[in-house]
Amino acid sequence: MRQALLIVDVQSTFSPPEWLVDGIRALAARLPAIASVELHDEQVTPFERQLGWHPAAEDESLVEADAVFIKHGYGQRAEAIDYLKRLQVERVLVCGLQTETCVLAAGFALFDAGLAPTLLTDLTVGSSLDRSGKLGIALWTHHFRQVTTAAQVIATLA
Known part of the structure; x- marks a missing residue:
């Protein structure tokens, strides 16, 4: 099966756990991978005005990818x-950070583009509302159905 990895916002700003970064790095080394990095530009997205916080203005992906x-x-x-x-x-x-927000938003964009989004449930962490990611996994399953784990993906690559 031809597949690619989308790494959502695994960057210093969001303090990802080391196990998450290590797990994503291991998988990204075996598949075509792209990463997103969320940066603050109040003129584009008014985080500070609307939410009273914002991501960093400069940051980078903590996982090497084919494109960022x-x-x-x-x-x-x-x-x-x-x-x-x-x-x-x-x-x-x-995979990545904030399962119920940015990761879920990625799922909707992929779904709308016909790209069959599949969540790696063991390589995602929720926001401060639910660090376990269970809420985001439930929402993903409800909307897109397709979930898997890194071990299941690696087994198909062997």
Whole structure:
């Protein structure tokens, strides 16, 4: 099965746990991978005005990827979706930070683009509302149905 990995916002700003970074790095070394990095630009997305906080203005992905796309706000940029479309994959494996917000937003963008989003349930962490990610996993399952684990993906690559 042709598949690619989308790494959502695994960057210093959001203090990802080391186990998450290590797990994503191991998988990204075996698949085509792209990453998003969320940066603050109040003129594009008014985080400070509306929420009273904002991500860093400068940051970088903690996981090496074939391509990195800067975004402002929750959703993925059209350029990232277009890049994945050009790979002609059967599904996009999604992992990263804030399962019930940015990761879920990535799922909607991928779904709307016909890219078969599949959540890696063991390589995602929720927001401060639910660090376990269970809420986001439940929402993902409800909307997109497709979930898997890194071990299940690696077993298909062998």
